[in-house]
Amino acid sequence: MTLNGWLQILFFFALILAVTKPLGVFMAHVFNRERTWLDPILRPVERLIYRLTGVDETREMRWTEYALAMLLFSGVSMVVLYLIQRMQAWLPFNPQKLANIEPSSAFNTAASFTTNTNWQSYVPEVTMSYLTQMAGLAYHNFVSAAVGIALAIAFIRGIARREQNTLGNFWVDLTRATLWVLLPFCLVGALLLVSQGVVQNFKPYDTAKLIDPQGQVTEQVIAQGPVASQEAIKMWGTNGGGFFNANSSHPFENPTPFSNLLEMFAIFAISAGLTYTLGKMTGAQKHGWAVFAAMALLFWIGIATAYWAEAKGNPILSGADQVASATQSGGNMEGKEVRFGIANSALFATITTNASCGAVNSMHDSFTPLGGLVPLANIMLSEVIFGGVGAGLYGILIYVVLAVFIAGLMVGRTPEYLGKKIEAYDVKMAMLNLLIFPLTILVFAAISSVSPDFGTSQLNNAGPHGLSEILYAFSSGTGNNGSAFAGISANTYWYNTTIGVAMLFGRFLMIIPMLALAGNLGRKKTVPPSLGTFPVTTPLFTTLLVSVIIIVGALTFFPALSLGPIVEHLLMQAGQTF
């Protein structure tokens, strides 16, 4: 570890801290339908959209209607994406004449992009036409992120409102999240990326003659495309699906340390801002910061562990010089880009799995066991450390409800969260939400790990590392992360289908109880705060929340992890790798 490395991490965090309030205030204005400086341009567009689609923007929805609208919208969008993939050979913007995509992969990809996962079991540059990338994938990058933000806002309204049956209008929230939040941010983001050398064109792929031919191979195909526009929303929307297979380690996606910082910033910014929006819309600003602090604490635990593990390198490589110096990064550089080095690779890996982004600038499969445990554990904590746009916030709020319920009793009152009594129905919905995650991950991973025909046969590594790969694949899918541990050939019928199902479960089966909880909270009376009220604004609360997240996550996954990365780490210490 170097001072320079720590300073870069600190600088990144300071940036996020700095934008939390302005972004949070901005989003509160947008979703409270208050005036913002973008109104003169966007308000007419918004009105036009409502006129064309027949949406009555003043009409409020109950949670059931909100959920139904969201499911309907996601369902139709998913079918459209499936059809585009299945027919891309006959559609325009396909200079490489790429073929139609086979059904299980098309299903997997449709599920993946609808759920904001962006798990890619295919190699994009040799699979997806420009049309599929733009009209199919990039469209979902926008709307799946906007759905996430809308849901978080609906949840906040449930907490903030008293004795009301409605949570807002899904179509309005979706439109405003896209128009006011994602589009402007991405416009600026894309331009900045272009300035760093990210490509943006519709050209066929280039062919370059190799200066130093490698045997038979004398030329290299260089993929092209409208990359910058997609890269921006890939980060701002915590989607993570790369234009190229190498994702953000590809020089056309992420050419410079500045573009790298920009991309990491974009992953966290909206999610961090939403914690402030939570405080603002509920009138409990300190609570918003307490939630932010819990996320920040978990982020620092992760990055410190990952950076430490990667900088320490591999003890078995006794001959290699793994000490950081002016001329080399030191540590475990396998699978990492030289232009990012240890600190920025560990940081990117931590951020992308804190949030449910899934973009990568290094290969998580090549991390040391403990360094690789960090991304896996981040996902297994259900990505509530800032998390996916919207999804991170409503995810951590479920934990807040549980923490308040478990410890709230200890103050001698029926647990209250910001004046809302947490009762049987609320606990039931929170537990349902909590159950989906281990159920999906553990059951699919367990079946895969004892099925040589379709499960373990796809592993490239044996032993504990192979188990980590299986666990990572289903965690990434269920958690809607989308990053891969690689090392597993997932483009098979079994994995395409099960991971596809896992992504849909991890998104929609968790959203429905969440919305039911929000709807129920909104109907409740609010008990005014007093000295007897359970405090949700103090450092003590932050500590409690972090403990509950870690304990629930650890208790669920520790047995599985002990046979994966933990034993792998101990074996590495004893001189054995996989």
Added chain:
Amino acid sequence: MSKAEKKLAIWNAQIITRALVDSCKKLNPITMMKNPVMLVVEVGSVMTTILLLRDIATGAPGIGFALQITLWLWFTVLFANFAEAMAEGRGKAQADNLRKAKTETIAHRLLPNGTTEEVPAPRLRRDDVVVVSAGEFIPGDGEIIEGVASVDESAITGESAPVIREAGGDRSAVTGGTRVLSDQIKIRITSNPGETFIDRMIALVEGAERQKTPNEIALNILLAGLTIVFLLAVVTLQPFAIYSSAPQTIFVLVSLLVCLIPTTIGGLLSAIGIAGMDRLIQHNVLAMSGRAVEAAGDVNTLLLDKTGTITLGNRQAAEFIPLRGVDQSELADAAQLSSLADETPEGRSIVVLAKEKYGLRGRELTAHEAHFIPFTAQTRMSGINYNGREIRKGAVDAIERYVSTNGTPAPKEMREVVERIAKSGGTPLVVAENHRPLGIIYLKDIVKGGMKERFDQLRAMGIRTVMITGDNPLTAAAIAREAGVDDFLAEAKPEDKMALIKREQAEGKLVAMTGDGTNDAPALAQADVGVAMNTGTQAAKEAGNMVDLDSNPTKLIEVVEIGKQLLMTRGALTTFSIANDVAKYFAIIPAMFSTAFPVLNALNIMKLATPQSAILSAVIFNALIIIALIPLALTGVKYRPLSAASLLRRNLLVYGLGGVIVPFIGIKLIDVVIVALGLA
């Protein structure tokens, strides 16, 4: 039954014996269905028992370990049942005492022709009228419609001093099983057999009618959810273990599961609830539902009647203040004369003050020489006509009117004195003779000792106290200041009380109050916690959700504390139970896989001797902790009047952090012992 007897020792031999039997009876899976956590343990125990029998039959190795695991799993279930049986046993012991009061009595039922017939008490129906004479037991709950009697209610209150019950007014209710000591009364029966107060009490303390309370249901959902999570973690661990070439036996997997699921709180949850009700009963308060006890913990606002709750029963005459030109003894004499026939406590205190301060003996006045003028709502004065003297005493307005009928207005000085007294929290009573004002009697409210401190404690817990009084706002403000309540409602009529409750509830607050009169009934029903006084009317008792047998309105504060203690105990043990799992993982996971991966011994931070001893120690700890925590579950965690923030800090430290650390020590100790005993 004295109060001392009511407090049962925790480890009462008789209760334990009965609980031991009951805990085996509770193994019935249908009974266990109510408790999903323990049902899972029981199913696990059955599985290991079957496998154990198979192993014994086939002579498989490792019988000793399998046998011990199986036994301790059964113990886990039994210990949890024992906890519940202990809590119920304490209730049953009290119910037995109550049953003794339910002796078979013969009632004298009044017939339409005016004669009575003898019928056994159980044959009485609602609206029958019975006659009860001195020395007889009252055959059922009812209301006195004629007569007055002193009644021994010790059977239900434990208080041996007899109480007066009379027809009409707020002291007309009588309870079946109590005994008339003097006089004869006519009672209209108000409940059918089996629904009487004592029947309800027995059912309540026995827990027969016990239904899960809202918070208990919510907690059960959480525990069931966690159990499913752990079931998933353990069931899927086997495939992962097979992948890692380290398959596990069912004994080990069931052990892991039982250690992880929240058996501690799952086993003690119903005991905590029963014990909470039991604590209320020990305070002589009957809660008609567990829901009310929980609501008591949540109360935001306490409505307290001034008289009897905040101040000592009644106002006392403290001083005679003569107007200019009036001799003090003249005033004292007039005041005493006017009060001789006044049987109110205030009236009596005036006679006493005159006697003590001015040596005026109470005089026996016969009706022919004196004519008493009773207080009426119209005149708002009382007094006496005696030997041509017309003495009146009353509120200042009434006396002013009385004085001015003579043509001369009352002196300004009178108003000044009156206002001064009112401002200092006293009640002025003006005395006049033959339309001439003499002076003012200063009636003072005596605030009970220690009330200020209690209100401070309540405030620290975030509970607002509101004093309800019929006094004028000035007097009310002064007493409110002296007593240290947060707010007051002056000149309160029953409908004002109701409006205040509704207003508070509209803000989302929970309100508790006490009441005894029929006109309190609507407010008692509206309040979230309504404690009716046992001396109160039947209507009040039916409207409230608790009855205080001691009829002590101050007890509302204890009721709130018991409610809070109940919730705190649940929260503390839930937190403790979940925190315990950390240590159990460190005991069991390395033990499971250290054969396949010896490096995993690095996680064996407790340095437990062998894999078998580690797993066994965790299972034993898990079972014994239930027994160890029974006293805490029954007595509740210590209640402290602190703010939520400090309570949380304290309890998180004790039960959260403590819950992480204690099992590390406990498991290690058990491991040392079983290794020393050669058990593993």
